[in-house]
Amino acid sequence: MKRKDSLLPGTLRTSCVRLSIENLLLFLYISLGITFLTGCGLDRDEGAEPPSITDLTIDPSSETVPDILTVTVQEVATVTAKVRPNKDSDLQYGYEWITTGGDIQHNGVQVDDTVPERGDTALTRITATYIAPKTPGIYTITLRVCTRYAFVEKTVPVEVTDYIVKYIPIDPWKGGAREESLTYTLQVKAVRRSPITLSYTIQQNPRQATADLYLQIGTEMVPVERKIGKTQSLESVIYTNTVDITRHIQQSGEYKFDFKLKTENPIMGNTWLLKEIKVVGIEGNFSPWRSMSGSP
Numbered sequence: 414m415k416r417k418d419s420l421l422p423g424t425l426r427t428s429c430v431r432l433s434i435e436n437l438l439l440f441l442y443i444s445l446g447i448t449f450l451t452g453c454g455l456d457r458d459e460g461a462e463p464p465s466i467t468d469l470t471i472d473p474s475s476e477t478v479p480d481i482l483t484v485t486v487q488e489v490a491t492v493t494a495k496v497r498p499n500k501d502s503d504l505q506y507g508y509e510w511i512t513t514g515g516d517i518q519h520n521g522v523q524v525d526d527t528v529p530e531r532g533d534t535a536l537t538r539i540t541a542t543y544i545a546p547k548t549p550g551i552y553t554i555t556l557r558v559c560t561r562y563a564f565v566e567k568t569v570p571v572e573v574t575d576y577i578v579k580y581i582p583i584d585p586w587k588g589g590a591r592e593e594s595l596t597y598t599l600q601v602k603a604v605r606r607s608p609i610t611l612s613y614t615i616q617q618n619p620r621q622a623t624a625d626l627y628l629q630i631g632t633e634m635v636p637v638e639r640k641i642g643k644t645q646s647l648e649s650v651i652y653t654n655t656v657d658i659t660r661h662i663q664q665s666g667e668y669k670f671d672f673k674l675k676t677e678n679p680i681m682g683n684t685w686l687l688k689e690i691k692v693v694g695i696e697g698n699f700s701p702w703r704s705m706s707g708s709p
Contacts, residue, residue, distance in 0.1 A: 463563035464506065465497040467536060469556055470569070471543065481551075482571045483612070483693050485579075488545045492517070494556045494567065495536040507559040510541045514552030514573065518542040545573045572693075576605040580690045580699030588682030592675050595687050596702035599668045601695050608659045609694035611635075613672070616686040617642035617650040624685065627673040630661040642685075651688075662695065669702060 471482045471490045484490050492510070499506075510517040519541050543554060555568040578599070586593040615626070623642040628635040641652045662668060674685055690699060 462499055464499065464558040464560060464565045466556060466558060466565060466567040467495045467497060469494045469554070469567045471571070482554075482569060483577065483610070483691070484543075484545045484571060484573055485577045486545055486547055486549060486573055486575055488573075490543050490545070492541045492543045492554055492556075494539045496539055496558055498535065498537055499560065504560050504562075506537075508539055509557040509559070511555040511557065512543065512552060512571075514548070514550065514571075515546040516544040517554070518544065543571075545571075549574050574606075574693060576694055576696060578692045578695060578697050578699060582687055582690065582699075582701075584687050585683045586674050586680055586685045586687075588680045588684065591677070591679055592673060593680055594671050594673045596672070597670045597690065598700050598702050599662075599670055599692065599697060600700070601662060601665045601668060601697040603665055603696045604662065604694065605696060606694045608657050609662050609692065610655055611658045612653060612655040612689075612691040612693075613687065614651065614653045614689040615641060616688050617646065617652065618684045618686075619647055619649060620645055621681065621684045622676055622678065624680075625675040627671075627675065628656075629669075629671040629673070630658060631669055633661055635661065658692070659694075662692075670699075671702075 469492070471484065471492055496506070539556065539558075546552070550573055552571045552573060553568050554571055555566055557564060557566045580597070582595070582597070584595050586595060613628075617624075621642065623640055623644050625639050626637060626641050627639075628637045635656060635658060637656055638654055643650050670690070672687060674680065692699075
């Protein structure tokens with residue numbers, strides 16, 4: 414009588430269990446590998462220096478970044494970030510743009526140039542094209558910067574609105590005096606929301622002293638940051654600011670906006686430029702100032 418090999422079933426069971434465990438480990442390894450790959454391909458070096466995003470704004474970029482960025486529905490705008498490079502010059506960076514509303518094109522592929530800073534460091538400027546959605550609301554734009562060791566994210570809120578008046582005068586203060594003004598008329602057809610905010614962008618050309626800025630709407634002064642620009646900057650400086658002007662715009666009508674620049678020495682021609690004026694919360698339009706009776 415031939416004896417049965419009692420070890421065979423156990424051997425088969427053991428082999429099947431080992432095979433299942435190996436398949437499970439292989440699956441987990443592949444899954445983790447995919448996770449690490451899509452998660453910026455991190456090497457998990459805890460001592461590695463992470464990337465650093467110094468600011469994130471909608472063009473024009475500036476030294477002063479507003480609390481919330483404002484665009485009109487379906488507006489096409491340039492989103493700009495400044496990233497501090499790693500000390501390792503061979504370390505490759507990856508960039509990913511994300512938004513909760515609208516669309517972003519040229520996602521993480523446009524590295525324009527470096528922006529000099531004090532000392533030996535430089536900032537890399539990263540840009541993308543943002544297309545605002547059709548529906549007004551508050552959305553966010555996020556930039557994720559990755560290296561093989563670490564990643565960092567920076568998010569900014571974006572208000573998309575129907576009620577925004579934008580004017581691009583690109584006007585220089587003429588020069589020749591210590592005080593000079595640029596004056597415009599805002600025709601308000603309807604007040605649509607509160608607060609009403611005013612944003613303006615000013616460019617200081619190279620090698621110009623700082624200046625004092627005074628803003629007047631009608632007969633009232635508007636509190637603004639007085640000192641603007643850099644002392645004897647070797648490059649053009651872009652300065653932006655946003656202020657609440659709700660108390661100055663109460664109803665429809667025409668309003669006089671006066672941007673006065675003061676310097677210690679006479680202003681040189683074409684050295685200070687008003688590049689953009691934007692009012693959010695109204696329907697209307699800007700135009701060069703013309704004297705009209707009854708204007709607020």
